[in-house]
Amino acid sequence: MNLVPPPLSLYVHMPWCVRKCPYCDFNSHGVRGTPAYADYIDALLADLDADLRDFGTALHGRPIYSVFFGGGTPSLFTPELVGRFLDGARERLAFAPDAEVTLETNPGTVEHGRFDGYLAAGVNRISFGVQSFDNDKLRRLGRIHSANEAADAVRQAQDAGIDNINIDLMYALPEQTLAGALDDVEQAIALGPTHVSHYQLTLEPNTAFAANPPPLPDDDAAWAIQEACESRLGDAGYGQYEVSAYASPGRRCAHNLNYWRFGDYLGIGAGAHGKISDTNGVRRRWKTRLPAAYLASAGQSARIGGDNRVTSDDLPFEYMLNALRLIDGVPMKDFSERTGLPHSVIAPALAMCVARGWMVEDAGTLKTTPLGQRFLNDVIEAFMA
Template identity: 50%
Template sequence: MSLSLPPLSLYIHIPWCIQKCPYCDFNSHAVKQGIPEQEYIAHLLADLDQDLPLVAGRQLSSIFIGGGTPSVFSAAGITQILDGVKQRLPVAADLEVTMEANPGTFEAERFAGYVAGGVTRFSIGVQSFQTQQLSALGRIHNAEEAKAAARLAATLPLQSFNLDLMHGLPGQTLAGALADLQQAIDLNPPHLSWYQLTIEPNTAFASRPPVLPEDELLWDIQQHGAELLAAAGYQQYETSAYSKAGHQCRHNLNYWRYGDYLGIGCGAHGKITLPSRNSILRTVKIKHPKGYMDLSRGYLDERTQVEPEDRPFEFFMNRFRLLEPCPISDFSALTGLPLSVISGPLAEAEHKQLLTLSPGHWQITAKGARYLNDLLTLFI
C-alpha cells in the first residue's frame, strides 16, 4: 500500500531560558553570557535550507516556536525567523504560529512586536498561581505577572492563546489544585493545557525528588478538575488539552494525528513522509548550542527510518492521545500498511473495552484513555 502525505508543520527550537526549572527535561540552557541571537537565527535558516529537499513544494499549516523560552529573543529576531521561513516555504492563508512565552518576560510593547512579526498564538507558561508552588518549581514570575500576561494576551490581535498549568505539585491538596485551576479559568483563556507534574530523568527533581501527592489524590484532582473545566465551557480533546470551541491547537493536533513536521534548532525532532520511497523518516538535530552552531559539523545528529513493524505503535501512540474518533482510513494512508496487520490487537482492544468500532472510525473509550499504556502495548 502507498503512503499519503499528511499536513506539514514546522517546529523551531530556541534553547535559552532565564533559569532552568528543576522539573524541566527539555533541551534548555540558562542564559549566562548573553544570547547569540543573530548567529543562531542564521543557523536556524541554514538548517531549514538543508531540510527543504525533503518537503519541496509542500505547504506549512502551522509553526511552533518552543524552548527554552523563545520570548528571550527580540521581536525583531522572531520576525526575522518567520520571514525567513515564509521566503523558503509556502504557508497556509490561516497559518497558525504559536510561540511559548514566560510570564516573567511578558511586556506589552515586546509582545505586540511578536504579533506584528507573525505570531498568531501564545502559549504562556503559568504552571501555578501559588507563590510557594512557583518558588518550588523554579519559576521566575509571580502570580500577578501571570495574570497580567494573560490579560495582555487577551487584548492582542491573536487567533488564540494558551495557559500552561500544572497539577500534582509538591504538597498540593485537592483544594489547592482546584483553586489554581479556577484562577486560570477566571482569566478566560481560549485554551488551557492542564497537566500533571511528573519527575523526569536527568532533572534537578530527579536527583532531589519532592514529595508528590498520592495516586488517589491525583485521581481526585483530575476528576474534579475535568468537571470544573467542562462547566466553564472547555472541551477536553487530548490527554492534557482543553479548549473553547474553535481553539484547539492545530500544530499539536497535527502531531497527534501522525502528521509531518520539520524540526529546526538545537535538538529539534522531525518526521517526514516520503511516499515515493514508501518511507517515513525521523530526524534529530544536534542538541547543544555550541555543537549546533559549529560550522564544521552540520545540523543533523540522527536520521532514522520508521520501519513498517514499528508504524502501528507509533501511529496509535500519537492518535490515541486524542479523544476524537480516529478515521480507520487514516491508518493505511499514513502508515502504508493494510488493516490486516492490526486486526488481532484491535479485536483484543475492543474485547477489553479500551476502544469501540463504529462505521469508519475507532473511538478510544474512557477506560482506554485511563489505561492508555495497556491499550498501546497491544500494538507493540
C-alpha cells in the first residue's frame, strides 16, 4: 500500500471515576479505596516505551500534534502526576510547538488550585463533562456535580489562564423538553467557552440505562431539539464543523479532527485504542481493559488486548465512519493517501449516495448533504464491504 503518513496524536486513558454513570459504556471504573495513581503513570510510560519499540520506523521523525487525556475522570490525577507523564512523553517523542494538550475534567473533581497546576504541567485545553445545567437532569444522569459547581469550575479554569475550554452537553435527556435543552445551551454560551460538544443521549448496550430505560424524547422531538440548539449555537458564533461539535473561529479540537480525518494516534492506558499507518497498511491496537491487569502487565506484551491489520475490504467503511462526520467533508485525495486504495473502490457506493441526495457530487471532495447528515448511519453503511 502507498500510504502517506498522516498527522500523529497521543491518546492517554485514565480509567477511574468517582462513580459510574448509568448511560456510560466507556472503559471506566468506580473508585474503590485509593487507586494506584502514581503506579499508573509509571505503567503509562512503560506502555509508551513498548509501543515505540513495537511500531519502530512507522513513528520515526513524526511529531505529536495533540495529546488527549480521556477517561474515566483524568482530573482525579493531580497536576504533578499529569506533569510527570507529559515530561516523560516529551523525553520520548517530539511535540509540535503548538501541540494541543486536552484534559477531560469532571466539574465535581477539581479545585481552583488544580487548574493553575494543570496549566503549569503543560495542559492547554480543558474539556468539562457538564452534560446539563439542570440539577434534576444531572441527578438522573448520575452526575456528581451540580449546575452551580459546573459553572464555577469553568470560571475557575478561565481565571487560571486556560483560554481553550470545551463544554460537553447532552440532549434528549429523560423527559427533557425543547425549552429545557435550549436553556442548557444558553447557560453554556453565557460562560464563553471556545468549544461546545452537543450530542444526543443514546442507550448503549451493557449500561444501567439500557437495562432499565428512562423515558426519553421520541425521534421527532430529539430532532427538533437538535435543530433548535444547532441554530442557537450558530447565532452565538459557534460554527458546526462536525456532527456534534461547535467551535469559535480557530478553536476546533485538533485531536478530534485528527480522528475524523483518519489520522494516526498512539493509544496508551487501560482499554486505550490506537491506529498506526505503515508500509503494510493500517494497524489497530488496543490495550487490556481492566486497570489491575494493565498495571500488572506494565510494558509487557500482556498489556495488549488486541492487534490487527485493517483489511482492504474494511478500510473504506472505517475511513467514512470518521470522515463523513465532518460538515465540510474531506478532500477526495485524502482517501487514497490514508487508505492506500484507489478512488474506484468507493465509486459505486458514492454514486448511490449522490443519487439518493445523501452526498454532494464533487470530484474533489467527499461531503454529505444536510439530508445525508440526518441519515448519516445509512450513508456510512453504504461503504461497508
